[in-house]
Amino acid sequence: MTTELVRPQPDHSGPDAGDVLTLDDLAVHFGGIKAVDGITLGLARGRISGILGPNGSGKSTLLGAITRLTPLTRGTLRFEGRDYSRVRPEAVARLGIGRTFQTVRLLEDLTVRENVQLGHDLIAGARPWWRRPGKADRETADAAVATALERTGLAGKEALRPGQLSYGLQRRVEIARAIVMSPKLLLLDEPTAGMNRFEREEIGELMADLRAEGLTQLIVEHDVQMMVDVCDHLFAMNSGRLIASGTPSDVVRDPAVREAYLGRQDNDDRDS
Ligand SMILES: Nc1ncnc2c1ncn2[C@@H]1O[C@H](COP(=O)(O)OP(=O)(O)OP(=O)(O)O)[C@@H](O)[C@H]1O
Ligand SMILES: [Mg+2]
Structure with a gap:
């Protein structure tokens, strides 16, 4: 873990030298809406990381920022150690970052x-x-x-x-x-939305297969059980900020996460 960097918010994440992607104080504001508001994190190579968070917490905006489709208000994007905060969106795929969208395109x-x-x-x-x-x-x-x-x-x-x-x-x-x-990094925005349990499991298996081949993945999903089953690491967002980062079981037990997200789910206790 890198300790010499001064971080603007509590360090939930600790970007590491071996991380494929690092975000440093990333922010995307739309007028007064702070959709992403100072996110610092790193994605471990060859792992599946997930982002949980209630509707409107900034998850898709964060993926948009990582792929350069959404302009940054501030902060730095690094891929394989290289600052790509200013490259054009078309160049991001060639860097080795692939994605799927929240709605099928x-x-x-x-x-x-x-x-x-x-x-x-x-x-x-x-x-x-x-x-x-x-x-x-x-x-x-x-x-x-x-x-x-x-x-x-x-x-x-x-x-x-x-x-x-x-x-x-x-x-x-x-x-x-x-x-x-x-790609070296695959971003998946709600890839199983609208799917039945069987189809979700199939996507989870596909992700595990891709991980076995060394592909680093970042998934956004609302299905907490699937996230716990599939992810090696979880982040939780609320109101544009990172409120937790850790092992899936730790993150879903985190009181701040339960308050922000899980507590609002009817199947809260059964699902986590
Ligand atoms: N292009 C935009 N212009 C203005 N506001 C936007 C824009 N895109 C997103 N927002 C706002 O930013 C906030 C975060 O939205 P975002 O879509 O990133 O949330 P999300 O976590 O992906 O939500 P969901 O789980 O519903 O997909 C919301 O308040 C949203 O209305
Ligand atoms: Mg979204």
């Missing part, structure tokens, strides 16, 4: 394969402008797309359009589109 006129291919093309765009994609590039792309579809359980569904898939499978297409870029 797939192109309805494209097939499953083509939607996933888009993720690959984003990275392939790093090729010099004068070098047109050749046969070898296309073969590499096809293989990467096939692997991503296979890993997300979508093999055989390549030719379908998103509208022909269940909601759970559409979510998987989004995950495939993110992992086809071979």
Whole structure:
């Protein structure tokens, strides 16, 4: 744990030299709304970290800030030790950060394969402008797309359009589109919202498989039991601030977390 850094709020997190991503005093304000208000944390390499927090506590805004889609009010973003606080959003995927969105964002006129291919093309765009994609590039792309579809359980569904898939499978297409870029960090914003228990477990298993391959992940979810089952580390947010950080069992027992979040859940005691 780094101790020499002076932190503006109680250190719940302790960014570590081995962390893939570190946030230092990150803030995103929308006028008077302090959606993210001074977050300092680090994501351990190869681990699944989760963020709990009530509606409107700033979780999605934080993911937006990490991917540079949402401008920062202040603070620093570091990926693999490199300050990327000012890079353009398009460059973030090439750094090795992939994401899925809280609401499914797939192109309805494209097939499953083509939607996933888009993720690959984003990275392939790093090729010099004068070098047109050749046969070898296309073969590499096809293989990467096939692997991503296979890993997300979508093999055989390549030719379908998103509208022909269940909601759970559409979510998987989004995950495939993110992992086809071979990210080093995957951000998942409520990937199991609207899914049944069985589909949620499947997503949890997929995340564990990706972790086994070394992928660092950050997930936002309201399903406390799933978060405890899936995550190695939990953060809790309230009103744009970090109110807890630690092992899942410690965080869900934390009085401040229960007060802010769990206490409002009907199934509070059974779920935690
Ligand atoms: N583009 C925006 N402009 C103005 N206010 C915004 C914007 N995006 C988010 N907010 C506000 O910032 C706060 C945090 O919103 P955010 O979507 O990050 O919360 P969340 O924790 O993801 O909530 P949920 O669990 O409902 O998804 C809310 O008060 C929200 O209304
Ligand atoms: Mg959200």
